[in-house]
Every structure is written in structure tokens, then in C-alpha cells.
Amino acid sequence: MGSSTGKVSVSEAAKEMVENTLLRKPGGEDILEEYKSENSLSHRTRRQLVNILASDMTERHGRIPSRQQREKYALGIITLFPSLKDPFSPKGYINQDFLLLFGAETSSKLLEKWDTSLKPKVIKEAKHLTPSTVVCRLLKAAEKLTENEENGKLYGMRRINISPSDAEHKMVHFYKSGCSIDEHLQGVEGKQPYILAVGRVQNRIDTFYIAVDKQLIPCQAKCSLSAFDELFKSHYVFNLSYDESLVHLYTFVQTTIFNIDVTSTDESPRVRELRAKILNEN
Known part of the structure; x- marks a missing residue:
């Protein structure tokens, strides 16, 4: 028997974490079903995905999760939804990916503060x-x-x-x-x-x-x-x-x-x- 029997790779563990999160959160199953039928996610659904996981990450790890924790969620997403992996997608998803890494409050700081105070x-x-x-x-x-x-x-x-x-x-x-x-x-x-x-x-x-x-x-x-x-x-x-x-x-x-x-x-x-x-x- 192979030495890898019983072991779960880092990417598979991250994938399972993201999938389980979606299965227990409102709207999560709809995201999984859309990807299953379309092999992709609409802009609106992808944003919903990011919001659900960002909220879960904050609940689990506090307002400022570590870089390792953020990267685990990101790895889980591209493992569970491989067609989202390409960073050079025609639509581009820089804002959504950054939102996942740091949360909505951090992501919006420049645009919210620039004209008014900075x-x-x-x-x-x-x-x-x-x-x-x-x-x-x-x-x-x-x-x-x-x-x-x-x-x-x-x-x-x-x-x-x-x-x-x-x-x-x-x-x-x-x-x-x-x-x-x-x-x-x-x-x-x-x-x-x-x-x-x-x-x-x-x-x-x-x-x-x-x-x-x-x-x-x-x-x-x-x-x-x-x-x-x-x-x-x-x-x-x-x-x-x-x-x-x-x-x-x-x-x-x-x-x-x-x-x-x-x-x-x-x-x-x-x-x-x-x-x-x-x-x-x-």
C-alpha cells in the first residue's frame, strides 16, 4: 500500500473546509449547484461566495485572521472551484480576491477615506x-x-x-x-x-x-x-x-x-x- 494512504493533502483539507462551510451557510448550496451546472460562477455569485467565506473566517479566527488562515481559504476556493483559479480571467477579480484575504472593512479603506480625509x-x-x-x-x-x-x-x-x-x-x-x-x-x-x-x-x-x-x-x-x-x-x-x-x-x-x-x-x-x-x- 502507498505511504500516502490515510493522509489528506493541504489542498484537499482546504477544499473540504470551504465546502463544509458553504453547506452549512445560507445560500452556500446554491453556489455549489451553480458551479456544478455552469462550471463557473456569475459575478454576483462569486461576490456572495467571498462574503460567506470572509464572514466565516472572521467568526473562526477573529477580525484579523493570520496570513496562513487567509491563504487556506483562498486555496480551498481554487481547489473546490478550479475554473476560478486563472488570475487572468477576462473579467478580473482583484477586488473580490483581496476582499477574501482581508475582509470588507480593510478592502474599502482607500476608496472610503481618500477624498474625505487622506x-x-x-x-x-x-x-x-x-x-x-x-x-x-x-x-x-x-x-x-x-x-x-x-x-x-x-x-x-x-x-x-x-x-x-x-x-x-x-x-x-x-x-x-x-x-x-x-x-x-x-x-x-x-x-x-x-x-x-x-x-x-x-x-x-x-x-x-x-x-x-x-x-x-x-x-x-x-x-x-x-x-x-x-x-x-x-x-x-x-x-x-x-x-x-x-x-x-x-x-x-x-x-x-x-x-x-x-x-x-x-x-x-x-x-x-x-x-x-x-x-x-x-
């Missing part, structure tokens, strides 16, 4: 940067643009050895509608994710994508802030490290805005100082 404070701090043409342009745009007027332009915290324009380019590329996107993707080196904003002109973006490892994932986002929200979350969904030159920016977003792994993340003194100033300022 944006004015970040602008105030950015005005203390060494002035340059790019910094002035980005500040002017940040102060004047409303949610409906945003043009896909994003910017990062200044860091030694990278200019604001270089930071901007590492996070977002504009591509004119009608041109070959494949040609653009093949010409980009590296595997770090970035936003590809597609439109006729830069101030009228039609579609946002997350580009990663020469693949495109359509964003649900309709504005640059939401696109950046998905860009940040993609690092966790696809288990990617931050770009070395943008690590301070992403660490700031991670700890200050999303409150993820605050005590265990290696932060620069500048990030800690900026977080304290922003969070303590009335």
Missing part, C-alpha cells in the same frame, strides 16, 4: 517636496480634479534615486485607443504590475487595465483612484513584491491606509513619520 493631508505634505515641473503639475491636478474629471494620472511619494516622473511612469502607462496593446506589452521589461490606461487622449480614459508579466487584467475601475486601488491590491492577489523604487509608497499605502501588517512590516523612518503626522492631524 487626500487633503497628502497634498499638504507633498507641498513640502522640492518643487519641480512634474511635482507642480501633479499637485495642480490633485487639487483641481474631481472624481468625474480624473484622467488616469497617478503619482507616488518621492524617494532617493527616483524622480516623481519616473515614479509616475512605473505606476501608469497611457496607451492610445486603436494601437496594438500586444506590441506595447512585449516592449515592457519586468514583471511588476502597473496600470495601463487606454483612451483617445490622456484626459479621457475609456478603460483601465492592470498589466502584469505581459498579461492584461481588466479593471472594474472607472477612475484613476479606483485603478490605483486595484493596482495595490494586485500585489497581494498575485503574491508580488513591491517595485524596489516604489517600496516606500506602497508600504505607506499598506500600513497607513489599509492598516495591513503594521507592526510586522519593515518601514523607513520617513514612512513612520508621515503616517504619524497624517493620522494624528485633525
